Amino acid sequence: MVNDKESQKIVDIIQNFARQSSLFVLAYGTGCGAIEIPPTMTSRYDAERFGIRGAATPRQADVLLITGYLATKSLKRVIRAYEQMQNPKYIIGFGSCTINGGMYWDSYNTINRLDMYIPVDVYINGCMPRPEAVIAGFAKLQKLIQAGKADGWDRYQKNLEFYRGNQKKIIHNWVMPDYNW
Amino acid sequence: MSEVFFRTKDLSTINIMNEQDILNKILDHFGNKVTGNVKREKRVELFATTNTIEDVLLYAKHQLSFIHFTQLSCVDWIEEKQFELVYIIWSPESKVTILIKVRVDRENPVAPNIDYIWRHANTFERELREMYGVQFEGLVGAQDFILEDWIEIPPMRRDFDTAEYAKKTFFDRPGRENARDVRETIRQNSGEEIPEFAKKYSR
Amino acid sequence: MDIWKLLLTGSVTTVLAFVVGMLYMGLRRKITARVQNRVGPPIYQNFLDVMKLWSKKSSINHGFMQHVAPLWMIATSITTLMFIPILNNGSTFFTNLTFEGDLIMLLYLMVVGSLGMALGAGQTGNPNSAIGVTRGLTQMVGFEIPWVMALVALMIQHRTTTVAGLLDVQVQSGTWLMLSSPFAFIAALLAIPGMFRYSPFDIVGAPAELASGPISEFGGKYLGTMMTNGAIFAFVKLTLFVDIFMGGASNLGFLLLKTFALYMFPVLWGLVSPRFRTEQAVRFFWGWPVFFGVLGLIQAAI
Numbered sequence: 001m002v003n004d005k006e007s008q009k010i011v012d013i014i015q016n017f018a019r020q021s022s023l024f025v026l027a028y029g030t031g032c033g034a035i036e037i038p039p040t041m042t043s044r045y046d047a048e049r050f051g052i053r054g055a056a057t058p059r060q061a062d063v064l065l066i067t068g069y070l071a072t073k074s075l076k077r078v079i080r081a082y083e084q085m086q087n088p089k090y091i092i093g094f095g096s097c098t099i100n101g102g103m104y105w106d107s108y109n110t111i112n113r114l115d116m117y118i119p120v121d122v123y124i125n126g127c128m129p130r131p132e133a134v135i136a137g138f139a140k141l142q143k144l145i146q147a148g149k150a151d152g153w154d155r156y157q158k159n160l161e162f163y164r165g166n167q168k169k170i171i172h173n174w175v176m177p178d179y180n181w
Numbered sequence: 182m183s184e185v186f187f188r189t190k191d192l193s194t195i196n197i198m199n200e201q202d203i204l205n206k207i208l209d210h211f212g213n214k215v216t217g218n219v220k221r222e223k224r225v226e227l228f229a230t231t232n233t234i235e236d237v238l239l240y241a242k243h244q245l246s247f248i249h250f251t252q253l254s255c256v257d258w259i260e261e262k263q264f265e266l267v268y269i270i271w272s273p274e275s276k277v278t279i280l281i282k283v284r285v286d287r288e289n290p291v292a293p294n295i296d297y298i299w300r301h302a303n304t305f306e307r308e309l310r311e312m313y314g315v316q317f318e319g320l321v322g323a324q325d326f327i328l329e330d331w332i333e334i335p336p337m338r339r340d341f342d343t344a345e346y347a348k349k350t351f352f353d354r355p356g357r358e359n360a361r362d363v364r365e366t367i368r369q370n371s372g373e374e375i376p377e378f379a380k381k382y383s384r
Numbered sequence: 385m386d387i388w389k390l391l392l393t394g395s396v397t398t399v400l401a402f403v404v405g406m407l408y409m410g411l412r413r414k415i416t417a418r419v420q421n422r423v424g425p426p427i428y429q430n431f432l433d434v435m436k437l438w439s440k441k442s443s444i445n446h447g448f449m450q451h452v453a454p455l456w457m458i459a460t461s462i463t464t465l466m467f468i469p470i471l472n473n474g475s476t477f478f479t480n481l482t483f484e485g486d487l488i489m490l491l492y493l494m495v496v497g498s499l500g501m502a503l504g505a506g507q508t509g510n511p512n513s514a515i516g517v518t519r520g521l522t523q524m525v526g527f528e529i530p531w532v533m534a535l536v537a538l539m540i541q542h543r544t545t546t547v548a549g550l551l552d553v554q555v556q557s558g559t560w561l562m563l564s565s566p567f568a569f570i571a572a573l574l575a576i577p578g579m580f581r582y583s584p585f586d587i588v589g590a591p592a593e594l595a596s597g598p599i600s601e602f603g604g605k606y607l608g609t610m611m612t613n614g615a616i617f618a619f620v621k622l623t624l625f626v627d628i629f630m631g632g633a634s635n636l637g638f639l640l641l642k643t644f645a646l647y648m649f650p651v652l653w654g655l656v657s658p659r660f661r662t663e664q665a666v667r668f669f670w671g672w673p674v675f676f677g678v679l680g681l682i683q684a685a686i
């Protein structure tokens with residue numbers, strides 16, 4: 001389809017507005033952080049008023065929320081879930097464990113830096129972050145989407161070699177479908 | 182209060198064996214093949230070998246009502262070139278815990294499989310096989326249990342350097358190469374003061 | 385009637401159905417939130433959701449049938465909508481394709497959408513979808529029986545097989561059929577929550593249990609189309625029910641009032657109920673609703 005630049009800009013603004021105000025979240029409850037999701041979603045903090053809502057499967061989701069430490073074994077599942085999601089898709093890394101390994105920085109079985117394996121759009125610091133911090137992280141993500149800067153999915157496609165190399169470094173037995181969309 | 186609660190049944194009157202009785206019975210039955218002592222109240226320690234461990238467990242289970250297999254764990258005595266398997270069993274009647282310790286050679290660690298006595302021992306044995314490399318004769322179960330695609334030496338052995346491995350496998354974020362306190366760095370970067378109560382816990 | 389007028393009224397009806405259905409679903413989310421002591425999303429949130437789903441840059445599908453399933457569903461919904469007179473004031477603007485015998489056809493048409501969903505979900509190969517489809521069809525066997533009984537009772541009693549005919553009966557006699565045939569009304573009313581698949585009858589798409597069931601492999605524009613279809617079909621069901629039992633409506637204001645009041649029944653019931661198991665749901669539908677359906681048939685016969 002041919003788009004002249006000015007009109008595409010307006011379409012982008014509208015689309016980005018829709019994207020930022022409706023986030024379907026796939027919560028990948030790996031670490032301790034999963035326990036902060038229920039209070040974020042229910043009546044005390046009510047994330048639904050920002051259009052944030054749980055999705056049941058990766059296909060329907062926009063945001064992959066990685067709540068805490070990731071064992072190499074679950075990294076495989078995370079990659080698989082992430083690749084099933086539809087573009088544009090975003091990742092929120094939740095807690096110190098996803099940033100630098102947190103208290104598991106020297107463990108033989110948990111990865112240290114999540115952004116070397118999959119592209120992270122927003123990190124939420126803390127061990128563990130409270131629901132306010134989670135909502136602040138979502139607000140930041142919404143700002144990034146509105147500005148068109150949350151382009152993790154694009155980076156993933158462009159640097160697939162780099163990410164695949166890092167992933168295969170720790171997942172020796174690679175039995176996964178190709179990333180083809 | 183809990184003391185009173187648990188002691189309302191007088192143990193001597195309902196003919197429940199105490200620690201010393203249990204130890205004596207086992208030692209009598211096995212002669213000099215098993216040694217042991219009473220460690221403290223409600224805790225008996227036995228030393229067996231790979232040949233006698235099955236008999237001891239069967240005897241304790243069927244004759245002395247130690248029907249509960251609590252867990253099977255392993256200690257790496259790297260200086261003595263041995264693994265120590267610890268079988269922990271408990272009796273709901275006498276409320277005594279027995280630790281049965283069995284030493285196996287570290288180079289060729291083989292122990293008998295006991296999952297026909299307690300079905301769930303299978304889980305512990307598979308874990309030890311994966312984490313320490315202890316082989317149990319005739320153990321059935323997938324080779325991969327908790328770890329997946331593991332190609333190094335078993336990770337719980339003491340000669341496996343976790344930090345070294347993590348350093349060479351995973352990516353460090355600059356500034357987090359070791360366990361040092363990062364609050365000072367954060368303070369410098371953000372200009373926030375460290376609150377008084379938090380200083381106490383600094384290293 | 386000339387074809388251009390038909391096209392015009394058809395599109396207006398479809399857009400109306402879409403907007404009203406979406407707003408009702410937004411209101412449902414808002415009401416749910418208020419009941420749970422939350423603020424809740426704005427009532428136009430569903431429009432944003434659909435817009436977002438349509439602006440996804442990729443939508444994977446596993447084959448032809450999955451690709452056409454959402455289209456199939458939305459086509460069925462719009463077709464059904466075309467056969468339902470929206471207003472009862474005798475104007476020809478919203479009558480669309482109403483014809484002699486359409487009530488019987490509607491009974492068939494309303495389940496065709498589920499069939500398309502079943503075929504599409506079957507092709508995805510997701511086990512959750514397969515379970516969801518089986519549950520959905522089982523539940524349909526449950527609620528279709530009292531629903532059909534109620535409609536057949538009305539058809540026998542008033543010797544007409546058109547929705548417009550039933551509307552005329554109500555306009556002329558001045559009473560609603562829900563008052564003159566209370567048993568059929570109760571049977572049909574109890575079948576309504578099953579059609580909407582809200583709690584306690586959300587056994588098809590149970591998110592915690594089945595990962596949203598049949599739609600678990602549909603993403604992006606497919607999901608968007610399905611949500612659109614859900615909105616239109618909700619309007620279809622509500623309007624049909626209002627036409628048949630509650631005397632229709634002489635203008636849009638009354639229509640919205642009546643459909644909203646009716647819509648609150650499954651919504652509020654759903655808010656206070658946990659989920660049934662499949663066989664419990666079927667047992668429920670084959671219990672009291674069928675009993676009232678039989679009473680309705682007897683009333684119609686004598």
Ligand code: SF4
Pocket residue numbers: 031032033067068069094095096097098102103126127128
């Ligand atoms: S950051 Fe802290 S709370 Fe979060 S997963 Fe890691 S250890 Fe647990």
